[in-house]
Amino acid sequence: MEWKVDRQSNKPLYQQVFDFIEQKISYGEFPLGTLLPSERKLAERLNVNRMTIVHVYDKLHAVGLVERKRGSGTRVSTHKWGVLSKGSTNWRRYVEGSTFLPTYPLIKRIREAAKQLENGFDLASGELSSDLFPSQLLQSSLVDESFPNDLSYEHPQGHLGLRETLSAYVKTNYNIKTTSSSILITSGAQQALYLITQCLLSPGDAVAIESPSYCYSLPLFQSAGLRIFGLPVGPNGINPKDIEDLYHKHQIRMVFLNPTYQNPTGTVLTDTRRKEVIEIAERLGIPIVEDDPFGLLSFKEEKHSPIKSFDYNGNVLYIGSLSKVVASGLRIGWLIGPQSVISRLADARQQMDFGLSIFPQLIANQFLQSADYTTHRKALTQELLDRRNTMISALHEILGEKVSFISPNGGLHIWCKINQKISDEKLVEEGIKNNVLFMPGSVYGFPDGYVRFTYARLEKKHIKDAVLRFSDILSRI
Incomplete structure (x- = not known):
């Protein structure tokens, strides 16, 4: 409202x-x-x-x-x-x-509260704060961008120039070898997931997702009539052998993974396990959907090679996005996979909206080709590291033994276990009353008593105050 x-x-x-x-x-x-x-x-x-x-x-x-x-x-x-x-x-x-389910009530409640939030703290939204948006760099990169001669419908897979730029981009940054014909431009990563669940799977199919997982918060899996089975996430990500077990027990037809700075836990699947996942996918003939929004947001010099970079037989559908690196409102994502799959999904998306607007695609294409993009990404990563460190210090200083967590080496989130019995719904409502928002573990398919804090949405100077507010709420429940 x-x-x-x-x-x-x-x-x-x-x-x-x-x-x-x-x-x-x-x-x-x-x-x-x-x-x-x-x-x-x-x-x-x-x-x-x-x-x-x-x-x-x-x-x-x-x-x-x-x-x-x-x-x-x-x-x-x-x-x-x-x-x-x-x-x-x-x-x-x-x-x-309707068979298409609405947003889960608790998530909807938090999102509605975020719209009304005044003089409060948003630790729930998985977006960058406005001061991290590269508005000046984007404007300068568009100075030489020519306006299209007409505004006719774009290619079903998206603007060719952007797809060619992305082909070079993923090779340089991720060691993923692909061509423009195997790339579909989407309205963010979520549209890619929607197209996959609606076009490549059927009601009653079994799929495996991480537990906890952002995917649990997406009713689109249930709306498609899919049976969901969890893959427990440990300090080193999922155990690939669990995929085999689920395949033999439930004949799973697809596996959804977010292996790098996983949402919400922040864990990283080791290279050894990534290669095991590929080997299992090849042997069992089941595809892997790899969602990789945080791959370039590493606080260390190390790079984590996507599962797709080990894929030589076309078993992995790779999803990328600019939402976490540039801006969520730009609505630019991409899906890389076999040409037959890309063609099928492009056809479905064209039936929905005849393709994306050309303007965000032109902006993304020009920005990705400019030196400003590299400048922005380096500055962004440093600022996120500073905010992560500020939040970790505040959690230790203010909450101490009340919570347990592992410091992530990249991404936007810290996953905390609350070391006392707590009701997620009650905790969220108290947070809304006191103008501090966060995501409870139950929306990610976990029991009550876990929270995900996003340190990217608040300016660094407000993070300690937000943790203080949360601590006060926790002490009164």
């Missing part, structure tokens, strides 16, 4: 909220039977007193706009009265009956 009350207006707050909800109902934006937020939650989102919302809901009920039942909440009235036309569609049945 992006709307906010106007505290400078002469109109009373309760009347502003009443008028807003009445308008939403009369415009059909809140159809028949829509469940409205609870009094407490709406009060928190609008930053008003709970009794203000009680008064609003009482007035809406009095004029017949809503129905109220104890234990069932407040819903838009299903009766036919003034502002609704006869024969209104029961959109609730359509919305709730």
Whole structure:
């Protein structure tokens, strides 16, 4: 709910909220039977007193706009009265009956709170802070970029110039050998995952993902009707032998891995295990999907070769992105794989949107070719290292034995175990009340008692205050 009350207006707050909800109902934006937020939650989102919302809901009920039942909440009235036309569609049945599942409630709650966050601390978002965005470098790199002669649809696989640049880019930085014809430009890594689950798998297929894993937070796996099995993540990543075990037990058809600075744990799969994964994939004939958003964000001189760099038989689908290195809003990702797969996914994506806008592709292409990109990436990595060190110092100093964690050597996150019994939902709600956000372990498929802190979203000067705020919350639960 992006709307906010106007505290400078002469109109009373309760009347502003009443008028807003009445308008939403009369415009059909809140159809028949829509469940409205609870009094407490709406009060928190609008930053008003709970009794203000009680008064609003009482007035809406009095004029017949809503129905109220104890234990069932407040819903838009299903009766036919003034502002609704006869024969209104029961959109609730359509919305709730779809096979494409909505975002998990706890994640949705955190994201909504992030939109309303004022004078608080966001340790939940996996994005870079605005001061890390290379706006001046991007602007300077576009000075010589010519405007396209027309704005016709692009090639289904994406702008050829960008695909050629990426072909050279992944060879130089990752030792991945590919050509432009085996690259599909996507709207970020998540679109690549969506296309894979929808086009290459069928309902009932079994897949293996890391545990914990960012993939658990994506309902698209369940929406595709897939059966998910976890591969436990240890200090050195997953154990490749677990892939074989799951294959023999459940006939898994695909494996999804984030082997470098894994989200959320920050662990790195060793080169020995990466080669074992390739050997198992070749022997069993099952593909590996490698998601690699953090590969170039290493705090040491060492480089971690992607699994794809050991792949000589086309068993790995490799996903990359500029979201964690340049900006998430640029929406540039890529998928590298066999040409037959790329062609199939490009066709599916073209049916969805006829391809990406040319403008972000031109920006990405020009920036990746410029010396400014290397300058930015080096500066970014140093700044992330400083923020990681600041957060580690704060965790040791403020939380001490209350949490356990391993310091990551790259990426954006620190994965913490809380050394006391805790309810994730209660912890998150207390965090929202106190303007500090973080991601609980349960959204990554783990039991209560774990949290992921992102040190990339806050400026360094605010990190210690954020940890202090979290510590205060933890001590009161």
